[in-house]
Amino acid sequence: MVTVAVAGGGTGIGLDIVRAILATKKHDLTVISRSNQTSLASEGVNIKVVDYSSVEQLADALRGIHTVISCIPAYGDNTTAAELALLEGAKRAGVLRFVPSEWNSACNDIVDLYAGKEIVWNAVQGSGLEYTRFINGLWMNVWGPGCIRDEEEAIGAYKGRPAFAIDLRAGTAIIPGDSSQKVVVTRTQDVGRFVAATLDLPIWEAESHIVGDRLSFAEVVGLANEVCGKQLRVTEIHVEELEELLGGNLEVGERFYYQLLLSAALGRMDFDHLTNPLFPDPRPMSTSEYLKKHWTLD
Numbered sequence: 001m002v003t004v005a006v007a008g009g010g011t012g013i014g015l016d017i018v019r020a021i022l023a024t025k026k027h028d029l030t031v032i033s034r035s036n037q038t039s040l041a042s043e044g045v046n047i048k049v050v051d052y053s054s055v056e057q058l059a060d061a062l063r064g065i066h067t068v069i070s071c072i073p074a075y076g077d078n079t080t081a082a083e084l085a086l087l088e089g090a091k092r093a094g095v096l097r098f099v100p101s102e103w104n105s106a107c108n109d110i111v112d113l114y115a116g117k118e119i120v121w122n123a124v125q126g127s128g129l130e131y132t133r134f135i136n137g138l139w140m141n142v143w144g145p146g147c148i149r150d151e152e153e154a155i156g157a158y159k160g161r162p163a164f165a166i167d168l169r170a171g172t173a174i175i176p177g178d179s180s181q182k183v184v185v186t187r188t189q190d191v192g193r194f195v196a197a198t199l200d201l202p203i204w205e206a207e208s209h210i211v212g213d214r215l216s217f218a219e220v221v222g223l224a225n226e227v228c229g230k231q232l233r234v235t236e237i238h239v240e241e242l243e244e245l246l247g248g249n250l251e252v253g254e255r256f257y258y259q260l261l262l263s264a265a266l267g268r269m270d271f272d273h274l275t276n277p278l279f280p281d282p283r284p285m286s287t288s289e290y291l292k293k294h295w296t297l298d
């Protein structure tokens with residue numbers, strides 16, 4: 001049994017991790033939140049309400065906790081300061097293990113909004129705590145919006161956002177870079193299961209790589225046709241075009257979108273699994289299974 005705290009566990013990837021930890025029925029689970037989280041409290045989760053501007057308050061909330069998992073959005077100065085305070089609070093409270101809010105790929109140097117992740121990662125490495133960062137690629141759930149079966153499950157942690165690059169509802173697909181470039185895609189519910197299983201490991205690797213599936217965007221377009229009978233209208237966008245677009249004046253959201261496409265095109269979302277072999281069962285859902293489950297009625 002591990003005493004574990006998930007910061008930001010009320011929504012997003014944090015909630016999928018909370019659900020997976022609860023399902024193990026093994027661990028003592030706390031959610032660190034800025035509000036009461038009554039629904040999680042009614043499921044037996046301890047709730048600690050905090051103000052991220054107070055390291056003292058964070059340290060109080062984390063006393064007696066072994067592992068802290070940060071799932072707060074890492075999108076700017078505000079959240080970087082909150083995560084650094086969480087890390088400092090964890091140190092003062094005597095926490096032993098810390099997971100920063102990465103949940104993506106090695107593209108922090110390409111994506112402006114991820115600059116804070118690198119600052120936190122450097123601080124984590126110098127903290128003296130044991131740590132791992134979870135690299136899971138693109139969430140497969142980005143292809144859930146508008147699906148025809150079990151949409152809530154299909155979207156998982158990706159709730160409230162538009163489809164990314166491949167929009168099955170609109171029938172369109174963007175293929176960034178060379179059409180053979182592979183990317184890793186992982187369902188957030190599978191990420192949650194791996195993270196929950198990792199709690200039991202006696203030693204953590206500095207990086208935990210989770211691979212749900214590894215395929216090119218062009219292969220996803222092929223599967224949409226083969227599995228769901230959807231003929232998507234494809235637009236290819238090459239690295240040079242992406243770089244040219246990014247050299248122009250874009251608003252923040254557009255810049256974020258094209259920087260993610262550039263990361264995929266440059267192979268930054270393609271990596272080997274390190275963590276999967278440690279937990280072979282059950283294996284994560286493939287893209288083909290995901291499309292069949294959520295985009296067909298078979």
Ligand SMILES: NC(=O)c1ccc[n+]([C@@H]2O[C@H](COP(=O)([O-])OP(=O)(O)OC[C@H]3O[C@@H](n4cnc5c(N)ncnc54)[C@H](OP(=O)(O)O)[C@@H]3O)[C@@H](O)[C@H]2O)c1
Nearest residue numbers: 008011012013033034072073074082101103104137138139
């Ligand atoms: N790989 C992918 O495809 C992908 C896609 C999306 C996101 N991500 C990554 O996943 C991570 C989490 O994102 P998410 O979308 O799951 O998060 P989210 O749902 O937007 O937020 C999670 C929780 O963080 C807390 N929070 C929000 N703003 C905060 C602030 N300013 N200070 C402190 N806490 C705050 C909130 O909890 P309380 O209100 O309870 O405090 C919120 O419920 C990020 O690192 C993001 O980059 C990856």
